[in-house]
Amino acid sequence: MAPVKVFGSAVFANAARVLACLEEVGVEYEVEEVDYMAKEHKAPRRLARNPFGQIPAFQDGNIMLFESRAIAKYVLRKYSKQQAAQHQLQVVDLLREGNPEEAAAVDAWTEVEAHTYLPAIAPIVYECVVYPARLGIPPNLAVVEESLEKLSKVLAVYEAHLAKSDYLAGDFFSFADLNHFPYTFYFMTTPHASLLESYPSVKAWWGRLMARPSVRKIADGMVLRGQ
């Protein structure tokens, strides 16, 4: 039996974040599908797990968790060293909590993803990928245009930053980079993916992210496609 269970498959961007972390540390896990269209995540038995009715929720024995970034950090903290010791592998240290300065850089760019990058890219993903696939409605082009403009400004700052180091928090892959994967992946299935051509350092960084085996594996389950 898998030790941990994720409620929500990789098709949900926030579940993909958790699943990629589980792959990074090499924990066995089980995925329980949540029927989004039937609003199953709002059903009483789900709300007992996640009072805000979001996807994903997570179970590890008696521990029930919600909020994808919190779940992901729990997985990284609890299982990185344990799995490395068990399989005699190098520890996957994506949080760097042993070093306050590195941890702060990881945290800062994790916050940037949540509060600056996501508000710019997510509306494009909803309009061009999620709504067409799930609701059969075409993109609202005004929303897309406005968000592309916002995203361009954000990417200009990323470009200057990533010209100086291979990854966001320094010259090491971290939780900050990984957090960018799910929404960027869906964005790259839209006709607007070419925006990245104007930001060569960002594009090279994205190539490094997509080369991670954990990311590649989870991306295979992200079956929505943009239009």
Place this chain on the structure above:
Amino acid sequence: MAPVKVFGSAVFANAARVLACLEEVGVEYEVEEVDYMAKEHKAPRRLARNPFGQIPAFQDGNIMLFESRAIAKYVLRKYSKQQAAQHQLQVVDLLREGNPEEAAAVDAWTEVEAHTYLPAIAPIVYECVVYPARLGIPPNLAVVEESLEKLSKVLAVYEAHLAKSDYLAGDFFSFADLNHFPYTFYFMTTPHASLLESYPSVKAWWGRLMARPSVRKIADGMVLRGQ
């Protein structure tokens, strides 16, 4: 000379978060005012510190940081044990990173604050406190009404949760609670503060937060008042 410097005073909600953490661990610090109305946070020398031009930024020797939650965690990680040892006090452990389960509860409710609580309460604070004080314009009542409705739903979940434990992550004060202080403080200066009367466990929790000496001290510098 104070070892650390915060760029932005307590009047800025996100700076107040950082300052309350500095008070919690008892680090000496200096505050450098940022002239918001003159857009000083967008000036080149500020952008060198914080590429997204937000308030606050932070300096600790050669280390420059941005993103208030990342700065706050850095302060807690680096200085909690150090200050406690130096002054023979109990360690202020607001992150609980030594215990994956407790840390996950702290993280989950920290994320809830950022992604669910804040989007409901912040528009009310902007409309009723920030815009009138800074721009001299009256509240947009439609925005306020809509946000009060959202906030009521969020508070209903908090009420059920806080009926079971004194604080959000369990029976201990944590970073998750502290993060709620700045925006809730400003909200409580508005005519809508009475909303909390309908949520007795939330109200009692807010009373416990406001009884923290760190919070009281920083609140004294939050001089904007709602209308």
